[in-house]
Each structure stands twice: as C-alpha cells, then as structure tokens.
Amino acid sequence: MFIPLHDRNGLKYIRMQYVTLTLIIANCAIWMVTAGAGAGSDFTAAAILGLGYIPAVANGYADLTPDLVLVPEGATYLTYAFLHGDFLHLAGNMLFLWVFGDNVEDAMGHIRFLAFYCICAIAGAVLHGYVVPESQAPLIGASGAIAGVVAAYLVLHPKVRLWVLAFGRIPLPLPAWIPLGIWIILQVVMLFGDSRGNVSWGAHIGGLAAGAVLVFLFRRRAVPLFDRRIETPRAVVVEEDKPKDQPRWGRG
Template identity: 65%
Template sequence: MFIPLHDAVELKYIRAQYVTISIIALNVLIWLFTNFSAPEVAEHASLGLGFIPAVIFNYATLDPSLVIVPDDLTFVTYAFLHMDFWHLASNMLFLWVFGDNVEDALGHVKFLIFYLACAAAGAALHGFVASSSEGPLIGASGAISGVVAAYFLLHPRVRVWVLVLFRIPLPLPAFIPLALWIVQQFAMLALDLDGMVSWGAHVGGIIAGAILVLFMRRKGVPLFDRDIVTPKAVERKPGAPQIAAATE
C-alpha cells in the first residue's frame, strides 16, 4: 500500500538510536551470512531459528540435528531471519523510519525489551491462528508492526514522506497511512488465513505495541503528540512568495 521514506521528528531524550541501528545491522549480517553461504545453511537456520507452530504445540517434532536453540527462544529468534533481500529491505526501512522515535520515547533498554516482546506476541498470535503449521515463520514484521503501532500513538500528526502505490511520493500526516496500514492487517487476517504472509504475526505485534507503549514510555512523553512536524523538503520559509500551480 505504501512505503515510508522519511519523517522529521527530532530525538529529544537520546543522542542516537543505538538499539535501532544495532537491530538493523544484526538483521543485515544474519541475512548476508545465511544467503551467501551454502544453500543448506539458510534452510537449517530457518528450521532451527524459525518459529514452527506445530513444534511449539507438539503436533510435530524437529529433527534433533536441526535444533539450534530451545523451542521457546524461537519466539524471538525468528524475527532476525529474512527470506530474501526485499523481505529484509522492506522490514528494515520501516524500522529505520519509525524505530528511532519509539526508541527515543522508551529509552534504549526498554525499546529493546519492547521490540522483542512485540516479536514474541507476533509469533504467539501466528501460532494461535495456525497451530498445526509445520512451516517456519521468519521475518521481523511482527516486531516492526509493534513499532508502527507505537509510533501511531505517539506521533499521529507528524508528516511522513511515503511512497504511495510504490510510485507517488507524498508528505502525509502519519495517522493516514499508518491507520490504513493497521486496518489492512486486521482485514487480511480475517480474509487471507491461508496466504503466504503471516497477518497473525502482524496483528499480534500491533496489539502488543499499542499496549506496551502505554506503560513503557518515559514519564512526560505524551500520546497523540499535538506538534505538527513537517519534513524540511516541504517547509516554506517565512515570507517566501506563494508559487501558483502550473496549468496547461
């Protein structure tokens, strides 16, 4: 539906988004390692680190030779694996645009806990919806859905540059594209249970993110920030003449 490109919300409490950058770097490094090693490495990683509902709910067992971490840890390890470059790039772009301000509102340590908790919530709802699935769930979408939900509650009036329909760049108030995106996730969960995308993981992350930000944000950090922040590319300097739209 849309691709986020840029926002203009300055950091107020932290110097830099160290956790956000570290998560992105770790995801990229893991993807490079798994995708540029032997083909069996990626398969082993997805089975050993991915979240497999049938294994969690004892409908199936994983070959012991494929086990990398205890089953319970796959609730979060799955969120650091990606299928291909575009899967990785889209998730990391969302995290880059929205993660810094959520990290700023929560603090470094709380943001890391928040991120992992949203990932776990995404896996949990995915498992509830498809408890007998033997396919591994991989990708950071559940965790990032939580970040999006938190940003939506923190900065709904900020104008964000988004690429609408993958081709039209527009500066829109954040609540417009994010509300539409959130509604889409719930709708697709109801309409596309058997699809390749885990809408359950997205919805689980959204619910967790919306709840957790209420309790984990710093004291004094408001919800529904009333400040309208506009990207510099569309700001007009005081006193600058209005330019009429060209007509043919």
C-alpha cells in the same frame, strides 16, 4: 500501498538511536550469513528450520530431528524475528524500522525499547501459532516486531508529517495517522481474507496489539501521547530566546 520514506520528527531525549541501528545491523548481518549459501542450500534450510518459529513444533504436534535443534525450546519465539527470506523481505522491514524506530526508542529509552521490540516479536509468534497451530511452515521475519513499533509510533505521533511513496510511485507528505492507519486496517482485513497466503497477518496483528498496549507502559513519563504537546528538540534555538541585539545576518 504506502512505503515510508522520511518523517519530520527529531530526537528529543537521546543523542543516537543505538538500539535501532544495532537491530538493523544485526538483521542485515544474519541475513548475509544465512542467505549467503543460497536460498536452496542445506545450511540456509537448517538455519530456517532451527531458528524459525514452527507452530506445529511449539504446540506439540510435531518434532524437529535433534540435528536441527539449534536453540533451547521456546527461543524460536524470538529468534525467528532475525531471519529473512530474501533481500526485499529484509529491506522492507528494515526501512520501517529505520523510519519509525528512532522516535519510539527516543520515547522509551534504549533498554526499554529493546525489551519492547523483543516482546512485540514474541507476541507476533504467539498469535501466529494460535491462528495456524498445526502449521509446519517456519515463520521468519521481523514484521511482528516492526508492527509493534508502528503501533507505538502511531500512538505517540499521529500528527507528524510523514513522507510516503503511495502506490510505489507517488511521493506524498501526509499526517502519520493516514498511511499508518490504512496500513493497520489492511493487516486486519488480510488476516481474515488471506488465510492461505505466505504472509503471516497473525504475526502482524500480534505485534500491533502488543505495541499499542506496551507503549503506554514503556514510554518515559514526560513523553506525551497523540502529539498533545509539541516539544522543541534540544538542538533547536527558539527565536524568542535569541539575544535581542543579535544581527539578522553575518558577514563572512
């Protein structure tokens, strides 16, 4: 319904969103490796089965053959979040991470943001496993972690102007709470209305819930919630602070 394009929200505490960029690069690199052999290849299938989160396996209803076990038991609660089925799946998740991840990382700091992202991914897998405990279909995709980032952004910056592409065609500038609030409501509705679809709405809700709670614990103490205080980015010079005798324009 809404595709985020850009937000008018500069960084205030960090110079560069290193973790956000690293996560995007890692997800893209892993997708190129796992999808490079083709969607139907044995290598791709083995990677998805060995690294994806399979509720039936995690909950003890089924077992993987030894040749498909690629990581220690329990690690798939996180590794699944670095796999994607196709380019659109990858591009959609990385676009959300690009638009919203930098400001959440700014509010938390690099290390805490990385921990936050991983915990949200794990929470998405946990709730997915609770909703469909006997499913043998591998869960893949970063959407649980991304949902946590969206929830944190909404708590931090509901009033920030966000450019979105509405219905895939109409560019609109809206306060963040409108498109993100609608997106969150849609996840809840679909959890109960689309139980047989290919999208794991449970993973989305798990990530959202974790993100909404953890942002209160992981943010810097000086960072306000709900845009209660507007802070000027360090690179911006406030008009009142300029020297009184400064000319209004220069000559080149």
